[in-house]
Amino acid sequence: MVTSFLIMAVLAGQAVTGGSPPVTVEIVASGHVETPADRFRVSGNVLACGATKAEADAALARKVAELEASLRAIGVTKAQPLERPSLAGMMGAMSGTRGSYGCNTVDLKDLLASPGAATKPKPAERLGANAPVSFDAPSRPVAMRAIAALTAADAKPSEKPLAILIDDTTARRAAKQQALTKARQEAAAYAVSLGSGPATLTRISEKQDWNSTDFAGQMVRMIGLAASAPSDSVATDVTLTVEFSLAER
Structure with missing residues (x-):
């Protein structure tokens, strides 16, 4: 019903x-x-080495501070956080990390120049500390100068800057x-x-x-x-x- x-x-x-x-x-x-774009972002990863973890951390802090100072001199600043998750953030995250193996590599040229080097006692293993870094440049030409500075500092930068909008x-x-x-x-x-x-x-x-x-x-x-x-x-x-x-x- x-x-x-x-x-x-x-x-x-x-x-x-x-x-x-x-x-x-x-x-x-x-x-x-x-x-x-209102900024051009460059990302990389800085590695520093030391006999101890504390020594590596201190060396990393100095290296990053020196890098930031040299980039500020050409008008490049630390990256500003973006309003929301974006391609720029994804690219920065993909810069990855660098382990202590980078502090203990042996140059192949040295081995070839000294045939007995491979049998010599290995030096004490060094420890590494690394940190991802991202910077914002006001123009593409300035960003390319930042990439050159990061390369000189062995910071493994991206090959090209990424055009972004802060807001x-x-x-x-x-x-x-x-x-x-x-x-x-x-x-x-x-x-x-x-x-x-x-x-x-x-x-x-x-x-x-x-x-x-x-x-x-x-x-x-x-x-x-x-x-x-x-x-x-x-x-x-x-x-x-x-x-x-x-x-x-």
């Missing part, structure tokens, strides 16, 4: 409103903008507006195809997953970064899931 009453109520409601309930359309749209809020908002415009256009096309009334926006979601256009776009750029021509612009990708209600005309 209750079920029959509910069915009758639904049918009565549809009759009052003119028939079928509104159609819900969920549209995934993306926006892409290119913005001139990408404006760029992301522009990309969102672009995505929203696309979603509205698609919803309007659905309304025409279905012969319904105007599309009413009911929900917007920025939630993303590993399959999102944002993440995929960053990964594609990271993989192609080494082979691509240097760019002084930063690409910003945003994906929105937008829901519309299409009422019957």
Whole structure:
């Protein structure tokens, strides 16, 4: 009896409103903008050696301080934290670590020059301390000078600087507006195809997953970064899931 009453109520409601309930359309749209970079990031890893861990740590602190001072002299500063996880952060993390093996390598030329060197007692093993470093330069030419300085300090820098935006809020908002415009256009096309009334926006979601256009776009750029021509612009990708209600005309 209750079920029959509910069915009758639904049918009565549809009759009052003119028939079928509104159609819900969920549209995934993306926006892409290119913005001139405001910094150029260079990353590397500094290694220092010592007879003890304390000695290696102290040597590392001196080496990093000297490197920072020399880079400040050409207008390069320690990297500022970015607003959100980004390609720049991923590239910096990929600089990795360097173990003590770097403090105990034997030059092959020395072995060849001294045939008996391989049989001599090995020197005491030295310990290493390392630290990842990232710096921001105001332009690409200055960033290339920073890379040269890091190379001279055996800091294993990236081959190319990475163009970044310290604050990408404006760029992301522009990309969102672009995505929203696309979603509205698609919803309007659905309304025409279905012969319904105007599309009413009911929900917007920025939630993303590993399959999102944002993440995929960053990964594609990271993989192609080494082979691509240097760019002084930063690409910003945003994906929105937008829901519309299409009422019957």
